[in-house]
Amino acid sequence: MLNKNRKTRVVRVGKIPLGGGNPVVIQSMAKIKTADHLSVIRQVNALENAGCQIVRLAVKDKADLEGFKKIKQKVRLPLVADIHFDYKLAVGAVDCGADKIRLNPGNIYRKEEVREVISALKSAKIPLRIGLNSGSVKGSGSNRSTMPERLVKSALDYIRMMESFKFHDIVVSLKASNVRETVAAYRRFAAFSDYPLHLGVTATGFPYAGAIKSSIALGVLLLEGLGDTIRVSLTDSPLKEVYTAKVILESLGLSRFGPEIISCPTCGRCEVNLVKLVNDFENRVASLKLRPLKVALMGCVVNGPGEAKEADIGVAFGKEYGLLFKHGKAVRKVRFSDCANSLLKEMENKHG
Numbered sequence: 001m002l003n004k005n006r007k008t009r010v011v012r013v014g015k016i017p018l019g020g021g022n023p024v025v026i027q028s029m030a031k032i033k034t035a036d037h038l039s040v041i042r043q044v045n046a047l048e049n050a051g052c053q054i055v056r057l058a059v060k061d062k063a064d065l066e067g068f069k070k071i072k073q074k075v076r077l078p079l080v081a082d083i084h085f086d087y088k089l090a091v092g093a094v095d096c097g098a099d100k101i102r103l104n105p106g107n108i109y110r111k112e113e114v115r116e117v118i119s120a121l122k123s124a125k126i127p128l129r130i131g132l133n134s135g136s137v138k139g140s141g142s143n144r145s146t147m148p149e150r151l152v153k154s155a156l157d158y159i160r161m162m163e164s165f166k167f168h169d170i171v172v173s174l175k176a177s178n179v180r181e182t183v184a185a186y187r188r189f190a191a192f193s194d195y196p197l198h199l200g201v202t203a204t205g206f207p208y209a210g211a212i213k214s215s216i217a218l219g220v221l222l223l224e225g226l227g228d229t230i231r232v233s234l235t236d237s238p239l240k241e242v243y244t245a246k247v248i249l250e251s252l253g254l255s256r257f258g259p260e261i262i263s264c265p266t267c268g269r270c271e272v273n274l275v276k277l278v279n280d281f282e283n284r285v286a287s288l289k290l291r292p293l294k295v296a297l298m299g300c301v302v303n304g305p306g307e308a309k310e311a312d313i314g315v316a317f318g319k320e321y322g323l324l325f326k327h328g329k330a331v332r333k334v335r336f337s338d339c340a341n342s343l344l345k346e347m348e349n350k351h352g
Ligand code: SF4
Pocket: 264, 265, 266, 267, 268, 269, 270, 298, 299, 300, 301, 302, 303, 304
Protein backbone atom coordinates (compact mmCIF):
# COMPACT_ATOMS: atom_id res chain seq x y z
CA MET A 1 0.00 0.00 0.00
CA LEU A 2 1.42 3.41 -0.94
CA ASN A 3 2.23 6.09 1.60
CA LYS A 4 0.72 8.99 -0.27
CA ASN A 5 0.70 11.92 2.09
CA ARG A 6 4.08 13.66 2.10
CA LYS A 7 5.75 14.20 -1.25
CA THR A 8 9.47 13.61 -0.93
CA ARG A 9 12.37 12.96 -3.21
CA VAL A 10 13.06 9.29 -3.98
CA VAL A 11 16.28 7.70 -2.73
CA ARG A 12 17.27 4.13 -3.71
CA VAL A 13 18.93 1.75 -1.27
CA GLY A 14 19.97 -1.14 -3.48
CA LYS A 15 16.77 -1.84 -5.41
CA ILE A 16 14.50 -0.44 -2.72
CA PRO A 17 13.02 3.02 -3.26
CA LEU A 18 12.55 5.22 -0.19
CA GLY A 19 10.19 8.20 -0.34
CA GLY A 20 8.13 9.61 -3.19
CA GLY A 21 5.00 7.86 -1.94
CA ASN A 22 6.52 4.37 -2.09
CA PRO A 23 5.47 1.88 0.63
CA VAL A 24 7.11 2.41 4.02
CA VAL A 25 10.22 0.21 4.27
CA ILE A 26 11.17 -1.81 7.36
CA GLN A 27 14.77 -1.87 8.50
CA SER A 28 16.73 -3.17 11.43
CA MET A 29 20.30 -3.47 12.61
CA ALA A 30 22.47 -6.56 13.14
CA LYS A 31 23.50 -6.96 16.78
CA ILE A 32 26.71 -8.90 16.29
CA LYS A 33 30.15 -7.44 15.61
CA THR A 34 30.42 -7.09 11.83
CA ALA A 35 33.86 -8.74 11.83
CA ASP A 36 32.06 -11.98 12.82
CA HIS A 37 30.79 -12.24 9.27
CA LEU A 38 29.36 -15.79 9.44
CA SER A 39 27.14 -14.96 12.43
CA VAL A 40 26.05 -11.69 10.83
CA ILE A 41 25.16 -13.46 7.57
CA ARG A 42 22.90 -15.81 9.57
CA GLN A 43 21.27 -12.86 11.32
CA VAL A 44 20.74 -10.92 8.09
CA ASN A 45 19.13 -13.96 6.46
CA ALA A 46 16.88 -14.47 9.49
CA LEU A 47 15.90 -10.80 9.28
CA GLU A 48 15.06 -11.19 5.60
CA ASN A 49 12.82 -14.19 6.41
CA ALA A 50 11.11 -12.13 9.10
CA GLY A 51 10.24 -9.37 6.60
CA CYS A 52 13.11 -6.92 7.07
CA GLN A 53 13.99 -5.03 3.88
CA ILE A 54 17.22 -3.18 4.75
CA VAL A 55 19.85 -4.09 7.37
CA ARG A 56 22.39 -1.76 8.97
CA LEU A 57 25.76 -3.00 10.19
CA ALA A 58 28.03 -1.14 12.61
CA VAL A 59 31.49 -0.55 11.12
CA LYS A 60 33.88 0.34 13.90
CA ASP A 61 37.28 -0.69 12.58
CA LYS A 62 39.17 -2.36 9.75
CA ALA A 63 38.14 -5.86 10.88
CA ASP A 64 34.49 -4.76 10.52
CA LEU A 65 35.22 -3.46 7.03
CA GLU A 66 36.61 -6.86 6.07
CA GLY A 67 33.54 -8.51 7.56
CA PHE A 68 31.24 -6.08 5.74
CA LYS A 69 32.78 -6.99 2.39
CA LYS A 70 32.29 -10.73 2.99
CA ILE A 71 28.73 -10.28 4.24
CA LYS A 72 27.81 -8.15 1.25
CA GLN A 73 28.83 -10.97 -1.09
CA LYS A 74 26.57 -13.49 0.65
CA VAL A 75 23.29 -11.74 1.44
CA ARG A 76 20.43 -10.42 -0.68
CA LEU A 77 19.23 -7.52 1.47
CA PRO A 78 20.70 -4.04 0.96
CA LEU A 79 23.26 -3.20 3.64
CA VAL A 80 23.86 0.15 5.31
CA ALA A 81 27.23 0.88 6.91
CA ASP A 82 26.84 2.72 10.21
CA ILE A 83 29.86 4.98 10.74
CA HIS A 84 30.89 7.19 13.64
CA PHE A 85 34.03 9.29 14.25
CA ASP A 86 36.21 7.97 11.41
CA TYR A 87 35.27 9.21 7.93
CA LYS A 88 37.82 6.85 6.34
CA LEU A 89 35.69 3.90 7.42
CA ALA A 90 32.79 5.42 5.45
CA VAL A 91 34.95 5.66 2.33
CA GLY A 92 36.13 2.08 2.96
CA ALA A 93 32.55 0.83 3.39
CA VAL A 94 31.59 2.32 0.02
CA ASP A 95 34.48 0.33 -1.51
CA CYS A 96 33.20 -2.79 0.26
CA GLY A 97 29.83 -2.51 -1.53
CA ALA A 98 27.64 -0.66 1.00
CA ASP A 99 24.22 0.29 -0.37
CA LYS A 100 23.95 3.31 1.92
CA ILE A 101 26.13 5.04 4.49
CA ARG A 102 24.89 6.47 7.76
CA LEU A 103 26.89 9.36 9.21
CA ASN A 104 26.28 11.11 12.50
CA PRO A 105 26.78 14.88 12.13
CA GLY A 106 27.63 14.95 15.85
CA ASN A 107 30.95 13.18 15.24
CA ILE A 108 31.85 13.49 11.54
CA TYR A 109 31.53 17.16 10.59
CA ARG A 110 34.85 18.52 9.22
CA LYS A 111 34.12 19.81 5.73
CA GLU A 112 37.15 18.20 4.04
CA GLU A 113 36.38 14.82 5.60
CA VAL A 114 32.72 14.97 4.66
CA ARG A 115 33.67 16.06 1.13
CA GLU A 116 35.72 12.86 0.73
CA VAL A 117 32.82 10.70 1.87
CA ILE A 118 30.42 12.46 -0.49
CA SER A 119 32.80 12.06 -3.39
CA ALA A 120 32.89 8.28 -2.74
CA LEU A 121 29.07 8.16 -2.46
CA LYS A 122 28.68 10.03 -5.74
CA SER A 123 31.06 7.67 -7.55
CA ALA A 124 29.21 4.63 -6.22
CA LYS A 125 25.78 6.31 -6.73
CA ILE A 126 24.60 5.41 -3.25
CA PRO A 127 22.76 7.53 -0.68
CA LEU A 128 23.61 8.89 2.73
CA ARG A 129 21.53 8.89 5.87
CA ILE A 130 22.10 11.90 8.05
CA GLY A 131 21.44 10.17 11.36
CA LEU A 132 20.90 12.60 14.22
CA ASN A 133 20.60 11.25 17.76
CA SER A 134 19.65 13.38 20.75
CA GLY A 135 22.66 11.97 22.63
CA SER A 136 25.18 13.41 20.20
CA VAL A 137 23.52 16.61 19.01
CA LYS A 138 25.15 19.94 19.87
CA GLY A 139 24.24 21.10 23.38
CA SER A 140 23.20 17.59 24.53
CA GLY A 141 22.29 17.60 28.18
CA SER A 142 21.33 21.30 28.16
CA ASN A 143 17.76 22.56 27.97
CA ARG A 144 15.66 19.54 26.84
CA SER A 145 12.81 21.75 25.65
CA THR A 146 14.92 22.93 22.71
CA MET A 147 15.96 19.41 21.64
CA PRO A 148 13.64 19.23 18.58
CA GLU A 149 14.93 22.59 17.31
CA ARG A 150 18.55 21.54 17.88
CA LEU A 151 18.06 18.22 16.08
CA VAL A 152 16.45 19.98 13.12
CA LYS A 153 19.07 22.74 13.00
CA SER A 154 21.89 20.17 12.99
CA ALA A 155 20.21 18.24 10.16
CA LEU A 156 19.59 21.37 8.07
CA ASP A 157 23.17 22.64 8.60
CA TYR A 158 24.53 19.26 7.48
CA ILE A 159 22.18 19.20 4.48
CA ARG A 160 23.44 22.64 3.44
CA MET A 161 26.97 21.24 3.45
CA MET A 162 25.82 18.26 1.31
CA GLU A 163 24.04 20.58 -1.11
CA SER A 164 27.20 22.73 -1.39
CA PHE A 165 28.80 19.52 -2.75
CA LYS A 166 25.80 19.16 -5.12
CA PHE A 167 24.72 15.97 -3.34
CA HIS A 168 21.02 15.33 -2.77
CA ASP A 169 20.83 11.57 -2.30
CA ILE A 170 19.89 11.99 1.34
CA VAL A 171 17.65 10.37 3.96
CA VAL A 172 17.28 12.02 7.38
CA SER A 173 16.58 10.71 10.88
CA LEU A 174 16.10 12.79 14.01
CA LYS A 175 15.89 10.33 16.89
CA ALA A 176 15.36 11.36 20.49
CA SER A 177 14.86 8.92 23.36
CA ASN A 178 11.64 10.68 24.20
CA VAL A 179 8.41 10.32 22.22
CA ARG A 180 7.34 13.97 22.31
CA GLU A 181 10.76 15.27 21.28
CA THR A 182 11.01 12.74 18.46
CA VAL A 183 7.57 13.61 17.08
CA ALA A 184 8.23 17.36 17.38
CA ALA A 185 11.60 17.07 15.63
CA TYR A 186 10.24 15.14 12.63
CA ARG A 187 7.23 17.43 12.27
CA ARG A 188 9.45 20.50 12.36
CA PHE A 189 11.94 19.09 9.88
CA ALA A 190 9.17 18.08 7.43
CA ALA A 191 8.04 21.70 7.27
CA PHE A 192 11.48 22.74 5.94
CA SER A 193 12.58 19.88 3.71
CA ASP A 194 11.49 17.26 1.19
CA TYR A 195 14.16 14.65 1.88
CA PRO A 196 12.82 11.18 2.81
CA LEU A 197 12.56 10.40 6.51
CA HIS A 198 13.88 7.40 8.42
CA LEU A 199 11.72 7.24 11.56
CA GLY A 200 12.81 5.89 14.91
CA VAL A 201 13.03 6.53 18.63
CA THR A 202 16.43 5.80 20.17
CA ALA A 203 17.47 4.29 23.51
CA THR A 204 13.93 3.18 24.34
CA GLY A 205 14.60 1.09 27.44
CA PHE A 206 12.99 -2.24 28.34
CA PRO A 207 11.78 -4.02 25.20
CA TYR A 208 8.09 -3.82 26.09
CA ALA A 209 8.38 -0.08 26.83
CA GLY A 210 10.47 0.32 23.70
CA ALA A 211 7.81 -1.24 21.52
CA ILE A 212 5.19 1.06 23.04
CA LYS A 213 7.31 4.22 22.70
CA SER A 214 8.13 3.37 19.08
CA SER A 215 4.51 2.55 18.29
CA ILE A 216 3.29 5.87 19.66
CA ALA A 217 5.92 8.06 17.99
CA LEU A 218 5.98 6.22 14.67
CA GLY A 219 2.19 5.80 14.71
CA VAL A 220 1.57 9.52 15.16
CA LEU A 221 4.05 10.47 12.44
CA LEU A 222 2.94 7.83 9.94
CA LEU A 223 -0.71 8.82 10.44
CA GLU A 224 0.33 12.37 9.55
CA GLY A 225 1.92 11.04 6.36
CA LEU A 226 5.50 11.45 7.59
CA GLY A 227 8.03 8.64 7.29
CA ASP A 228 9.44 6.57 4.42
CA THR A 229 11.36 3.91 6.32
CA ILE A 230 11.13 2.80 9.96
CA ARG A 231 13.39 1.14 12.48
CA VAL A 232 12.02 0.05 15.84
CA SER A 233 14.97 0.16 18.28
CA LEU A 234 14.66 -2.50 20.98
CA THR A 235 17.14 -3.82 23.53
CA ASP A 236 16.25 -7.26 22.22
CA SER A 237 16.56 -9.49 19.16
CA PRO A 238 16.42 -7.58 15.87
CA LEU A 239 13.73 -10.05 14.78
CA LYS A 240 11.47 -8.53 17.44
CA GLU A 241 12.24 -5.09 16.00
CA VAL A 242 10.98 -6.28 12.62
CA TYR A 243 7.96 -8.00 14.13
CA THR A 244 7.02 -4.79 15.99
CA ALA A 245 7.55 -2.68 12.86
CA LYS A 246 5.24 -4.99 10.90
CA VAL A 247 2.52 -4.72 13.52
CA ILE A 248 2.83 -0.91 13.49
CA LEU A 249 2.41 -0.76 9.70
CA GLU A 250 -0.43 -3.30 9.75
CA SER A 251 -2.24 -1.48 12.56
CA LEU A 252 -2.17 1.72 10.51
CA GLY A 253 -3.39 -0.06 7.38
CA LEU A 254 -0.13 0.78 5.57
CA SER A 255 0.87 -2.84 4.90
CA ARG A 256 -0.43 -6.38 5.24
CA PHE A 257 2.13 -9.12 5.82
CA GLY A 258 -0.03 -12.12 6.62
CA PRO A 259 -3.06 -13.03 8.72
CA GLU A 260 -4.36 -10.56 11.29
CA ILE A 261 -5.12 -12.37 14.53
CA ILE A 262 -7.53 -10.66 16.88
CA SER A 263 -8.38 -12.05 20.31
CA CYS A 264 -10.24 -10.88 23.36
CA PRO A 265 -8.35 -9.98 26.56
CA THR A 266 -10.26 -12.75 28.44
CA CYS A 267 -12.09 -12.24 31.72
CA GLY A 268 -13.85 -14.33 34.37
CA ARG A 269 -16.32 -15.61 31.74
CA CYS A 270 -13.62 -17.37 29.75
CA GLU A 271 -13.50 -21.15 30.40
CA VAL A 272 -10.52 -22.09 28.20
CA ASN A 273 -6.81 -21.18 28.31
CA LEU A 274 -7.12 -18.59 25.55
CA VAL A 275 -3.84 -16.85 26.43
CA LYS A 276 -1.87 -20.04 25.79
CA LEU A 277 -3.82 -20.81 22.63
CA VAL A 278 -3.18 -17.32 21.21
CA ASN A 279 0.55 -17.43 22.03
CA ASP A 280 1.00 -20.91 20.53
CA PHE A 281 -1.09 -20.01 17.50
CA GLU A 282 0.87 -16.80 16.92
CA ASN A 283 4.16 -18.74 16.90
CA ARG A 284 2.84 -21.28 14.42
CA VAL A 285 1.34 -18.64 12.12
CA ALA A 286 4.56 -16.58 12.17
CA SER A 287 6.53 -19.39 10.54
CA LEU A 288 4.04 -19.92 7.68
CA LYS A 289 3.25 -17.99 4.52
CA LEU A 290 -0.50 -17.56 4.78
CA ARG A 291 -3.13 -15.38 3.13
CA PRO A 292 -3.85 -12.03 4.83
CA LEU A 293 -7.05 -13.25 6.48
CA LYS A 294 -8.58 -11.81 9.64
CA VAL A 295 -8.88 -14.53 12.30
CA ALA A 296 -10.71 -14.00 15.61
CA LEU A 297 -10.11 -16.05 18.77
CA MET A 298 -12.74 -15.15 21.35
CA GLY A 299 -13.07 -16.41 24.92
CA CYS A 300 -16.85 -16.75 25.33
CA VAL A 301 -20.26 -16.24 23.81
CA VAL A 302 -20.79 -12.66 25.08
CA ASN A 303 -18.82 -10.70 22.48
CA GLY A 304 -17.30 -13.76 20.87
CA PRO A 305 -19.81 -14.62 18.12
CA GLY A 306 -20.07 -10.98 16.97
CA GLU A 307 -16.31 -10.57 16.51
CA ALA A 308 -15.94 -14.09 15.11
CA LYS A 309 -18.65 -13.39 12.51
CA GLU A 310 -16.95 -10.18 11.40
CA ALA A 311 -13.63 -11.93 10.80
CA ASP A 312 -12.89 -14.19 7.80
CA ILE A 313 -12.53 -17.09 10.24
CA GLY A 314 -13.37 -17.01 13.95
CA VAL A 315 -14.04 -19.10 16.98
CA ALA A 316 -16.13 -18.23 20.04
CA PHE A 317 -15.42 -20.63 22.90
CA GLY A 318 -17.66 -22.25 25.44
CA LYS A 319 -16.30 -24.80 27.91
CA GLU A 320 -14.44 -27.45 25.90
CA TYR A 321 -15.68 -26.54 22.47
CA GLY A 322 -15.89 -23.45 20.34
CA LEU A 323 -18.19 -22.52 17.49
CA LEU A 324 -16.26 -21.98 14.25
CA PHE A 325 -17.44 -19.20 11.94
CA LYS A 326 -16.43 -18.66 8.33
CA HIS A 327 -17.28 -15.40 6.59
CA GLY A 328 -20.03 -14.65 9.06
CA LYS A 329 -21.66 -18.10 9.16
CA ALA A 330 -21.46 -20.69 11.95
CA VAL A 331 -19.98 -23.84 10.38
CA ARG A 332 -19.23 -26.41 13.07
CA LYS A 333 -18.06 -27.05 16.61
CA VAL A 334 -14.32 -27.46 17.25
CA ARG A 335 -12.71 -29.00 20.31
CA PHE A 336 -10.47 -26.52 22.16
CA SER A 337 -7.50 -28.90 22.08
CA ASP A 338 -7.78 -29.19 18.29
CA CYS A 339 -8.64 -25.57 17.57
CA ALA A 340 -5.22 -24.40 16.29
CA ASN A 341 -5.03 -27.30 13.81
CA SER A 342 -8.58 -26.69 12.58
CA LEU A 343 -7.94 -22.97 12.09
CA LEU A 344 -4.69 -23.56 10.23
CA LYS A 345 -6.43 -26.02 7.90
CA GLU A 346 -9.11 -23.43 7.17
CA MET A 347 -6.48 -20.72 6.63
CA GLU A 348 -4.53 -22.90 4.20
CA ASN A 349 -7.70 -23.79 2.27
CA LYS A 350 -7.61 -21.39 -0.70
CA HIS A 351 -11.23 -22.13 -1.58
CA GLY A 352 -12.57 -21.53 1.91
FE1 SF4 B 1 -14.60 -11.89 28.56
FE2 SF4 B 1 -16.02 -13.11 26.70
FE3 SF4 B 1 -15.29 -10.56 26.34
FE4 SF4 B 1 -13.50 -12.49 26.17
S1 SF4 B 1 -15.25 -12.22 24.80
S2 SF4 B 1 -13.29 -10.58 27.33
S3 SF4 B 1 -14.21 -13.94 27.72
S4 SF4 B 1 -16.68 -11.33 27.90
